[in-house]
Amino acid sequence: MDRLSPERRSWLMSRIRGEHTKPEVAVRAPLHRMGYRFRLHRRDLPGTPDIVLPRYSAAIFVNGCFWHGHYCKRTKMPKSRTDYWADKIAVNRRRDRRQRRQLSSLGWKTIVVWECELKRPEELANRLQKLLSEP
Structure with a gap:
């Protein structure tokens, strides 16, 4: 495997977006279709949740399986610099x-949606509906 130059690696990493990602949009679309109204990236809340439903006191985090260390088959540790990546995750x-x-502790319900869950949109929509309808 060819190693990337530091400049190339830096350029690649700079292309990774933190907001309005495809997984995030894939969660927002069914929420909107179900009639939920929400705010995005509320910086006044801990962790700056990706999607915030103030009416339901719910905050949704859309997490990439690799970056946030989900235990699924999408999470594969890189073969190089394993100590660095293990510590970072x-x-x-x-x-x-x-x-x-x-x-x-502030009274918010938190929901984590993992990137791998987006492969089954109907199940995800049902899960969100159920979690948001709970008192």
Whole structure:
């Protein structure tokens, strides 16, 4: 496998978006079709949730399986710099847990949607509907 130059790697990493990603849009579309109205990227909330439904006090995080360390087949540890990646993903997991706890202590319901769940949109829509209809 050819190693990328630091400049090329930096350019590739700069192309990774943090907002309005395809997975995020794939979650927003069914929510909108179901009649839910929401806000995006509320910076005044811990963790800046991707989707916020103030009426339901619900915050939705749309997480990439690799970056946030989901235990699924999409999460494959790179063969190079494994120590770096293992540490980075562990830090991301701890941060995510801390932010969800902070939101919970403020009275918010948190929902995490994993990238791998987007392959079954009907199941995802049912799950969101169920979670948002709970008191």
